[in-house]
Amino acid sequence: MSDNELVNQQFPVKVEQPGGSGNIFARVFDELTAFCRSRSLFILHYCTGCGAIELPPAMTSRFDMERLGISPMVSPRQADILLITGYVSVKTLKRVILTYEQMGSPKYVIGICSCTVNGGMYWQSYATAKKLNDYMPVDLYIAGCMPRPEAVITGLRQLMENIRRGEANGWQDYYQRYDHYLGHQQRLFGETWQTPTDVIAEAKHYGLFSNETLGEHTKLLQQHQKPLEALEMRLGLDSKDKVEP
Amino acid sequence: MRAENYEARNHPPSNEFEINFGPNHPGIEGNYALKVKVHGDEIVAARADGGYLHRGFEKLMEQRLWIQNIALVPRICVPDPAPMEVAYSMAVEQLCGLDVPERAQWLRVLQLELSRVAAHLFTFGGHAATTGMYSPMFWGVADRDLILDLFEELTGGRVYSIYNIPGGVRRDVPDGFLQRLSDTLDYLDSRLPDYDNLLFTNRVFVTRAKGTGPISQTQALEWSVTGPNLRATGLKFDVRRDDPYLVYDQLDFDIPTEEPGDAWARTLVRRGELQQSVRILRQVVERLPGVAGPIRAPIPNPLAWKVPAGETYVRIESSKGELGWYVVSDGSEKPYRVHVRGPSSMHAVQVLEHLVTGARIEDVAQIMFSLDACPPEVDR
Numbered sequence: 001m002s003d004n005e006l007v008n009q010q011f012p013v014k015v016e017q018p019g020g021s022g023n024i025f026a027r028v029f030d031e032l033t034a035f036c037r038s039r040s041l042f043i044l045h046y047c048t049g050c051g052a053i054e055l056p057p058a059m060t061s062r063f064d065m066e067r068l069g070i071s072p073m074v075s076p077r078q079a080d081i082l083l084i085t086g087y088v089s090v091k092t093l094k095r096v097i098l099t100y101e102q103m104g105s106p107k108y109v110i111g112i113c114s115c116t117v118n119g120g121m122y123w124q125s126y127a128t129a130k131k132l133n134d135y136m137p138v139d140l141y142i143a144g145c146m147p148r149p150e151a152v153i154t155g156l157r158q159l160m161e162n163i164r165r166g167e168a169n170g171w172q173d174y175y176q177r178y179d180h181y182l183g184h185q186q187r188l189f190g191e192t193w194q195t196p197t198d199v200i201a202e203a204k205h206y207g208l209f210s211n212e213t214l215g216e217h218t219k220l221l222q223q224h225q226k227p228l229e230a231l232e233m234r235l236g237l238d239s240k241d242k243v244e245p
Numbered sequence: 246m247r248a249e250n251y252e253a254r255n256h257p258p259s260n261e262f263e264i265n266f267g268p269n270h271p272g273i274e275g276n277y278a279l280k281v282k283v284h285g286d287e288i289v290a291a292r293a294d295g296g297y298l299h300r301g302f303e304k305l306m307e308q309r310l311w312i313q314n315i316a317l318v319p320r321i322c323v324p325d326p327a328p329m330e331v332a333y334s335m336a337v338e339q340l341c342g343l344d345v346p347e348r349a350q351w352l353r354v355l356q357l358e359l360s361r362v363a364a365h366l367f368t369f370g371g372h373a374a375t376t377g378m379y380s381p382m383f384w385g386v387a388d389r390d391l392i393l394d395l396f397e398e399l400t401g402g403r404v405y406s407i408y409n410i411p412g413g414v415r416r417d418v419p420d421g422f423l424q425r426l427s428d429t430l431d432y433l434d435s436r437l438p439d440y441d442n443l444l445f446t447n448r449v450f451v452t453r454a455k456g457t458g459p460i461s462q463t464q465a466l467e468w469s470v471t472g473p474n475l476r477a478t479g480l481k482f483d484v485r486r487d488d489p490y491l492v493y494d495q496l497d498f499d500i501p502t503e504e505p506g507d508a509w510a511r512t513l514v515r516r517g518e519l520q521q522s523v524r525i526l527r528q529v530v531e532r533l534p535g536v537a538g539p540i541r542a543p544i545p546n547p548l549a550w551k552v553p554a555g556e557t558y559v560r561i562e563s564s565k566g567e568l569g570w571y572v573v574s575d576g577s578e579k580p581y582r583v584h585v586r587g588p589s590s591m592h593a594v595q596v597l598e599h600l601v602t603g604a605r606i607e608d609v610a611q612i613m614f615s616l617d618a619c620p621p622e623v624d625r
Binding site for chain 2: 046049050053054099
């Protein structure tokens with residue numbers, strides 16, 4: 001199937017917005033689903049930078065995040081929220097995108113600290129990836145250097161409210177405008193950048209395939225796509241002389 | 246990845262395989278990775294993989310004014326930011342020949358020791374969590390928050406206080422602060438038996454930590470190990486005592502040491518240090534009201550402040566080990582070259598790689614936490 005055929009092909013949209021349906025029963029059911037979804041959230045806290053130090057107080061007895069129904073989780077497959085806690089270097093950003101693509105949809109991204117917004121204090125640095133929402137859709141930013149645990153909890157409550165109202169749709173944006181995000185990623189990581197996840201196939205699966213899913217950057221990706229290789233997992237110890245005692 | 250692109254990879258017939266610890270792993274403190282090669286559950290080779298937190302501090306500092314760098318330096322080590330500020334301020338003072346008022350020196354000791362207590366409480370929790378015990382972590386974080394409250398009252402910031410500037414400190418203690426500090430110290434003292442019952446005499450913890458990741462004294466000296474990790478091998482070396490700075494020579498405290506140099510000894514040394522820090526803080530509470538005078542030496546206009554040309558090396562004892570600042574000035578408004586000698590880069594790279602080789606896979610996280618390496622300080 002050529003790219004043009006893929007673009008022109010119409011896919012049924014499975015995801016329905018709460019309140020958007022004409023049928024009152026369907027609407028009530030959608031709202032109930034969104035409400036339940038907003039009340040049980042698992043966080044994957046990727047400790048990318050300084051902001052991670054304010055998460056233990058927020059999670060433990062003093063500020064007690066779990067009373068909101070939000071609890072930490074260590075595996076991306078089980079998580080709903082990706083918490084980017086601060087400064088992201090170019091090397092980290094690859095892993096962040098890898099982690100984000102592993103998470104099951106619907107998934108939400110929160111950027112904590114000024115560094116995720118605009119590079120913060122390290123705006124001059126050669127290693128910093130500024131403006132996280134160029135590379136992945138961010139649903140909510142919690143600004144500050146660093147935000148207090150109260151601010152983190154307020155931000156999470158705001159995200160819950162957004163999910164309940166059906167407004168936290170960054171993950172849909174990633175499928176619908178994949179070419180846009182991939183373009184930014186390729187500009188930073190080089191044209192041969194790829195992850196093991198097939199985002200285009202997922203976009204079709206969720207019925208979120210749009211005109212902007214494919215484009216010049218996805219074409220480039222398909223040219224370079226190699227068999228699945230883990231991301232720099234080789235230890236480089238194949239030859240004898242490299243083995244340390 | 247398209248399904249048709251999958252190819253069977255030719256794995257050599259071997260019992261060895263590679264595992265990534267981190268950069269996103271609950272057993273790694275921060276954004277840091279360790280690649281290990283395992284045979285069964287024994288590790289045969291390991292390599293530290295840093296760089297995830299690299300920000301280029303030393304380069305950034307060359308592009309900012311001397312006074313602006315004060316805001317940058319505490320970010321180098323997040324759990325224990327105070328020593329960074331103090332050491333940088335001391336380096337600038339040495340270059341300028343500034344004399345710090347005595348009251349400011351006492352206030353700096355107050356901040357340094359509070360920061361050390363907070364950092365050690367955090368480390369206990371992290372170390373306990375790697376052996377499956379989460380209660381000490383909750384306790385440690387909750388008790389650390391009391392100290393963060395004191396920081397907030399004293400400096401306005403919970404974690405990054407930016408309290409020290411070259412020449413002194415920014416603010417004096419608020420009314421009633423010393424009393425509240427004293428109450429917190431009483432509370433911490435009363436908590437130590439609880440910590441002993443929960444953690445330090447816990448059979449699970451003792452059995453897992455004893456004999457794990459041992460370093461001999463000779464190895465420790467060869468690998469430039471400093472701080473509690475060095476004192477856990479029996480060597481009584483502490484910058485506060487052997488090369489006194491601020492007012493540490495007027496204070497009365499012990500240097501706790503242990504012999505075996507394993508994970509257990511390292512944690513026990515930190516417990517002893519926490520007690521000694523509380524002891525130092527009590528002396529500060531007692532003697533600070535008697536030290537009158539200004540809290541800050543007059544400094545020139547910070548926006549046009551030219552530091553005389555020269556170079557200096559300043560070292561202090563942070564909660565992780567010996568922290569050094571090598572600062573070169575060419576007489577302009579900005580530093581010519583800055584280098585940070587962080588203790589963690591030795592602990593988290595060469596020491597960690599050697600210690601985990603031969604260890605079992607479940608001990609990797611514990612060894613890393615017991616070394617108390619701070620990833621942002623490794624990468625800088």
